[in-house]
Amino acid sequence: MKQYLELCNRIIDEGTWIENERTGKRCLTVINADLTYNVGNNEFPLITTRKSFWKSAIAEMLGYIRGYDNAADFRALGAKTWDANANENQVWLNNPHRKGVDDMGRVYGVQGRAWSKPDGGTIDQLKKIVDNLKAGVDDRGEILSFYNPGEFHMGCLRPCMHTHNFSLLGDTLYLNSFQRSCDVPLGLNFNQVQVFTLLALIAQITGKKPGMAYHKIVNAHIYEDQLALMRDVQLKREPFEPASLSINPDIKSLEDLETWVTMDDFEVSGYQHHEAIKYPFSV
Ligand SMILES: Nc1nc(=O)c2c([nH]1)NC[C@@H]1CN(c3ccc(C(=O)N[C@@H](CCC(=O)O)C(=O)O)cc3)CN21
Numbered sequence: 120m121k122q123y124l125e126l127c128n129r130i131i132d133e134g135t136w137i138e139n140e141r142t143g144k145r146c147l148t149v150i151n152a153d154l155t156y157n158v159g160n161n162e163f164p165l166i167t168t169r170k171s172f173w174k175s176a177i178a179e180m181l182g183y184i185r186g187y188d189n190a191a192d193f194r195a196l197g198a199k200t201w202d203a204n205a206n207e208n209q210v211w212l213n214n215p216h217r218k219g220v221d222d223m224g225r226v227y228g229v230q231g232r233a234w235s236k237p238d239g240g241t242i243d244q245l246k247k248i249v250d251n252l253k254a255g256v257d258d259r260g261e262i263l264s265f266y267n268p269g270e271f272h273m274g275c276l277r278p279c280m281h282t283h284n285f286s287l288l289g290d291t292l293y294l295n296s297f298q299r300s301c302d303v304p305l306g307l308n309f310n311q312v313q314v315f316t317l318l319a320l321i322a323q324i325t326g327k328k329p330g331m332a333y334h335k336i337v338n339a340h341i342y343e344d345q346l347a348l349m350r351d352v353q354l355k356r357e358p359f360e361p362a363s364l365s366i367n368p369d370i371k372s373l374e375d376l377e378t379w380v381t382m383d384d385f386e387v388s389g390y391q392h393h394e395a396i397k398y399p400f401s402v
């Protein structure tokens with residue numbers, strides 16, 4: 120929580136106003152932030168200075184793990200977060216690659232589970248990582264990359280958290296996650312939960328102990344229409360003690376994650392929070 124508040128304050132104190140062409144809005148922006156989460160100690164990085172919708176965040180991550188390419192599939196899991204990007208952005212609506220309502224195209228998990236090879240067929244990056252880690256192997260390339268410039272024109276948005284790099288030291292699993300662009304009031308609430316939960320889940324299904332997760336953000340911003348709410352409302356509040364996350368121990372494999380897992384398999388205890396804040400969302 121402290122590192123989140125420090126980043127928000129840093130943007131407000133030291134940020135530079137930058138025009139963003141895609142959304143037509145200005146963003147108060149800083150470059151480079153390094154957040155760390157102690158997953159081994161179950162220090163769940165859930166924001167307490169407003170109500171945070173952690174179930175949507177985990178549902179979104181589960182959808183990426185499954186390789187979903189459709190906002191309706193995300194909704195069925197409990198995340199409405201892709202509705203706008205799939206259905207309200209005119210550039211994507213005009214894109215000949217869009218396959219109809221709710222289609223997101225070749226984004227995120229599609230790249231993670233079915234990266235197209237130039238000579239035909241696809242690569243399942245996540246399965247290779249899980250198989251290696253389960254066997255105690257870290258080939259120093261346990262990398263899940265959603266960033267495929269050759270297919271940007273076939274998706275509704277370039278991935279923001281684009282790379283997750285796993286490492287094994289003995290039987291402890293670590294994660295470095297890289298994010299190129301971060302909407303701090305809205306997206307980061309989710310992204311913190313997602314980095315934490317991704318390490319916890321992959322450690323659980325590979326039989327490893329979770330260690331630290333390191334979350335690198337490059338462009339961290341607050342949109343102009345979010346600034347007053349952040350500065351005058353959220354940052355005026357005192358944070359509460361952190362909550363903790365528990366995950367159904369019956370989740371034991373990638374196939375479990377792909378087939379029967381729902382949001383009922385995740386529980387947060389001790390979540391004390393201030394009331395919700397509705398931040399404007401830029402499509
Ligand atoms: N401008 C922008 N910011 C983002 O954070 C973002 C995108 N676009 N596009 C792709 C995904 C979608 N993400 C989203 C989308 C919506 C919410 C959102 O509306 N959150 C609300 C309500 C959540 C709920 O009810 O489940 C919140 O208060 O956190 C959060 C993240 C994160 N990403």
Ligand SMILES: O=c1ccn([C@H]2C[C@H](O)[C@@H](COP(=O)(O)O)O2)c(=O)[nH]1
Nearest residue numbers: 141277279280300301302306307310
């Ligand atoms: O997981 C996510 C996904 C998206 N965002 C934010 C970051 C930006 O505000 C927009 C994406 O816009 P670009 O013009 O493609 O950078 O979405 C996020 O914070 N977290």
